[in-house]
Amino acid sequence: MDIMSAFIRRPATASVLSLIGVLLFYFIFGGVDLEKLGGAASWLNYAARIGIVAIPVGLLMISGEIDISIGAMIPAGAMATAIISGYYGLPIIFGILGALGIGVIVGLINGVLAVRTTVPTLIITLGTLIAMQGIVLAGSVILTGNASVPLSAPDWAKTLFGQLIFGGSHQVVIIWWLAFTLLGWFILHQSRFGNWIFAMGGDKVSARNAGIPVDRFTILLFVLTATSASFVGMCHAILFNSAQVSGGMNDIFNIIASVVVGGVLLSGGFGSVPGIFIGTITFAIVNKGIDFTDIDRNWSSLIIGVMLLAAVLMNNRFRNMALNYVPRKKDKGGSAK
Amino acid sequence: MEDFHMKKLSRIAASVSVAAIAACVSTAVMAANIFVVGGKPDDPFWSRVKMGAEDAGKVAEAQGGSVTWLGPQNYDNLGPDAAELIRQAIDQGADAIVGPDWVPEAMDPAFKAVVDAGIPLVIYNAGGIEAADKLGALNYVGAVDYKSGFAGGEYLGKAGHQNGACVNTLPGAANIEAFCSGFNDGLESTGGKGSVLQLPATAYGNATAVAQAVRAHLLQNPDIDAMFAIGGGDTNATVSGIAQAGKSGQVFVCGMNFDDSILDNIQQGTQACAVDQQGYQQGFFAVSILNNYVNYGVTIPTREILTGPGVVDSSNVELVIEGVKAGAR
Numbered sequence: 001m002d003i004m005s006a007f008i009r010r011p012a013t014a015s016v017l018s019l020i021g022v023l024l025f026y027f028i029f030g031g032v033d034l035e036k037l038g039g040a041a042s043w044l045n046y047a048a049r050i051g052i053v054a055i056p057v058g059l060l061m062i063s064g065e066i067d068i069s070i071g072a073m074i075p076a077g078a079m080a081t082a083i084i085s086g087y088y089g090l091p092i093i094f095g096i097l098g099a100l101g102i103g104v105i106v107g108l109i110n111g112v113l114a115v116r117t118t119v120p121t122l123i124i125t126l127g128t129l130i131a132m133q134g135i136v137l138a139g140s141v142i143l144t145g146n147a148s149v150p151l152s153a154p155d156w157a158k159t160l161f162g163q164l165i166f167g168g169s170h171q172v173v174i175i176w177w178l179a180f181t182l183l184g185w186f187i188l189h190q191s192r193f194g195n196w197i198f199a200m201g202g203d204k205v206s207a208r209n210a211g212i213p214v215d216r217f218t219i220l221l222f223v224l225t226a227t228s229a230s231f232v233g234m235c236h237a238i239l240f241n242s243a244q245v246s247g248g249m250n251d252i253f254n255i256i257a258s259v260v261v262g263g264v265l266l267s268g269g270f271g272s273v274p275g276i277f278i279g280t281i282t283f284a285i286v287n288k289g290i291d292f293t294d295i296d297r298n299w300s301s302l303i304i305g306v307m308l309l310a311a312v313l314m315n316n317r318f319r320n321m322a323l324n325y326v327p328r329k330k331d332k333g334g335s336a337k
Numbered sequence: 338m339e340d341f342h343m344k345k346l347s348r349i350a351a352s353v354s355v356a357a358i359a360a361c362v363s364t365a366v367m368a369a370n371i372f373v374v375g376g377k378p379d380d381p382f383w384s385r386v387k388m389g390a391e392d393a394g395k396v397a398e399a400q401g402g403s404v405t406w407l408g409p410q411n412y413d414n415l416g417p418d419a420a421e422l423i424r425q426a427i428d429q430g431a432d433a434i435v436g437p438d439w440v441p442e443a444m445d446p447a448f449k450a451v452v453d454a455g456i457p458l459v460i461y462n463a464g465g466i467e468a469a470d471k472l473g474a475l476n477y478v479g480a481v482d483y484k485s486g487f488a489g490g491e492y493l494g495k496a497g498h499q500n501g502a503c504v505n506t507l508p509g510a511a512n513i514e515a516f517c518s519g520f521n522d523g524l525e526s527t528g529g530k531g532s533v534l535q536l537p538a539t540a541y542g543n544a545t546a547v548a549q550a551v552r553a554h555l556l557q558n559p560d561i562d563a564m565f566a567i568g569g570g571d572t573n574a575t576v577s578g579i580a581q582a583g584k585s586g587q588v589f590v591c592g593m594n595f596d597d598s599i600l601d602n603i604q605q606g607t608q609a610c611a612v613d614q615q616g617y618q619q620g621f622f623a624v625s626i627l628n629n630y631v632n633y634g635v636t637i638p639t640r641e642i643l644t645g646p647g648v649v650d651s652s653n654v655e656l657v658i659e660g661v662k663a664g665a666r
Contacts, residue, residue, distance in 0.1 A: 042425035148416075150442045169424035169450075236417055242442035246413040287410075291425060297378045297387075297406045 012274040014318030015262045018311035019282040022289070025307060030293025037285070037292050041169035047284035048177035050255045051277065052232050055184040056224040058259040058276040062188070063221055064201040064268030069110060069125040070229040070255060071248035072132035076102050077233025078243035079136050079149065086151030087144045092238075096157070099234035103227030106132060110226060111219030129252075137245045148244040151237055162239030173235045180228065185273040193217075201268030258283040261311045263319060270319070282311055368401035369631035371624055372426035374419055374436040375462070377408050382594075382616050386462070388664050389620030390435070397628040402432070404624055416440025423447040433457045433627035435620075437479075438464025438472070448472045457630055461623045462616075466641035475630065476637060478623045480614035480645030482515035483522075486565065488646035489591035489612050490523020490531060493563040496609065498589045499529025501563035504551060504575055506541040513567050516593060520565040529563070544574040551578025555588060566592035572599055576607055595649060600661070603654045614645035617665045 026032040037043070053070050060067055077099040085095030106128055113124045140147055153162060163172045188194040199207040200214055208214045229251075237243040262279020264271030286307045290300045373390045376383030387406050394404030407426060409418040419436070420443050426434050427450060434451050438444055438460050451458045452473040460469045461478040469477040486503070493501060501524045503517035521531030534554050540546040551574070555561060564579070566572040572592025579588045585607065592599065595611035602608035622642050629635040649657050660666035 036429060040425060040428040042421055042428065045421060148440070169428055236414075240417040240420060240443035241446075242416060242440060244414075244416065244440070248413060250411050250413055288425070291405070291407055291422075292429065294403075297408060300378070301410070 014315040015275045015278040018314045026289045032292045043284040043288035045171045047280050048174040051177045051280040052180050053229045054255050054258045054280050055180045056228045058264050060221045061264050062201045062271045063197045065121040067125045067225040068252045069128040071252035072129045073226050073229035074233040075246045075248050076136050077230025078237040081234045081237040082149040082151040082243035086149050092153050092157045099230045103230030107223030107226030111222035115215040150242045153238040161235040181277050188273050369432045369628045370403045371433045372405050372431040374407050374422045386616040386620040389617035390624045393621045393624035416443030420444045420447040432631050435459045435623040437462035438468040459623045461619045478642040482512045483519040485612045485646040486516035486519025487523035489565050490520040492610050494524045494527030494529045498563035501531040502534045503565040504534050506536045508535050516567050547574035548578035551575050552582040555582040564590045569594045569596045610650040613647040615647045618644035
């Protein structure tokens, strides 16, 4: 009974259950060979691509803000690396620093605008999203005359950022994703910064009155989201030996959907890193698992949409159960964490 | 606590995978499971390729095999997404793989992994026989841009319209340049001569801009009697520009690709011909070649299987309209 109550109260529980639900659905209705699916790289690679960004975006959303400029930052990171080290032929380290630098700059702009103005961050980052799309396209065409730039990275950079591991199709970014997740888990659940983030998402004014450096921390979180996105773009450019201009609109929705499937409240103040991690896996399996079924591909968007909705609804229901769960003995103030 | 749900998860996974293995063993027959990497299923062109692949797949299925279509959900990240799909096909135990070489830098390492794994590979739609040779693929199935333009020029030249202009709305794009040089060479092969009407790239997809430019060009060059357009929208705009110049019935147009309004124009005689790369054939032949190769070791010594250009004119337009209704054209 104690185990059950502890299980239900964990923020990650709902995402574990929705993951199981998704797997069962594919197994029963799609005839998926789960062993093949488990061994396949496609969903893990995809989960790593969105997961590296989903962790900081999740932290930012728990703190009550949102960043959609990440969609433009993934191609921006890729193009920065390819233009600097591919087109101009500078050493790859400059390409890497350029990609991360663009992330830091855009993150700073987002963060400073967020704390200096009262404009909702959805609108601020919508502005930087579109502006960055323009800068990336125009910049690429002006500098290289092309919207697609080849790149050949030296071995050490490939080993670190863009290699296939386990002798198959798994990408090295999976390891980076695990590292980002561990770091995010430590920040949110093991350090005092985690409590700050939850407090900021609960009520900014009280958080500031309690002495939390809300402004500086908000800016830092925006720098983290933008930089992690440009990091993913940089890894992709190195792995795929090229980068192309793209809108990245789908990445925005995929990343935010993963975070929400992982049990983070859009309004902030509630969520967990294990939840985001499992939510990302769930989203990746929903998205890529369809290829392992014998369902006609023409139906794939419908199935993905319905399954996401089901996963989020299930989450909601369990979150309510978790928040309203009253232990046997006595309610000790009902702290949500 | 952590142990608790891990245990639960692995128990479910274990019982589920036992069932999956049982299901597999019962249907284990030597047959070709063919994976086809292509465009989005809701892309009009690729839905025809998919239909061709699936129609050829009916034979594969009758022999116990299967055809699986793998397409990206969007074209935002085309090269890497397609490379991922190729690797996914390997992971899913493909007996044969079909794929287009859209972005060689991103996709070639994945194609090489297919060949290294000993899986028969056919390149289709993009890349040409050069890509198939470089990657060690069995064959290339697709159209060649230059030959598509050539077919248009030859068609109009043979019909006696020998002073041509190719409307280029995407200057600098290699495939468009190939359409236009093919068109001009096709005209010259019949004794005619061709030129190129270069428009700024902003005109692409802008019907008004293209129509006005065509009208002005025809008024300045009254002896032009043949034109070529590089896409469906541009073709309609060119026809409209000819009408605005008062030259309907004197200037004859061929264009790449077709839609309902173009077929209508061909039926009514306002457009001479449409050149098609025939996507249905690309899917159909690629799957069929691989199925026969895997099952019976049959090879096709003809290298570079051309699916286009297919010319649609008044003589076959009725049949094409039937094909459109069936989803094959």
